[in-house]
Amino acid sequence: MTILYVVGRSLISKHTNPNNQGLVQAILTALGRVALLSGPLIGSSLFTHQKIWATILAGSQILGLILVILVFNKLKVNPSKA
Numbered sequence: 857m858t859i860l861y862v863v864g865r866s867l868i869s870k871h872t873n874p875n876n877q878g879l880v881q882a883i884l885t886a887l888g889r890v891a892l893l894s895g896p897l898i899g900s901s902l903f904t905h906q907k908i909w910a911t912i913l914a915g916s917q918i919l920g921l922i923l924v925i926l927v928f929n930k931l932k933v934n935p936s937k938a
Contacts, residue, residue, distance in 0.1 A: 867931065
């Protein structure tokens with residue numbers, strides 16, 4: 857997970873205006889902290905409402921995959937050369 861964090865931050869800083877890099881990194885850090893706090897709360901509710909959450913999580917994974925593909929196409933990232 858750490859390598860993904862570093863690569864993601866470097867890609868973001870590479871494609872961000874140098875004047876706004878601090879703000880963008882701060883927003884990413886804040887969103888990461890919110891995810892760290894809300895993840896266990898949402899995850900623990902999976903045990904009480906399994907069918908509803910299974911559908912929501914499957915949809916979010918499909919959406920995440922689509923977003924990753926769009927970002928790779930936009931940044932023209934070539935995984936074989938990376």
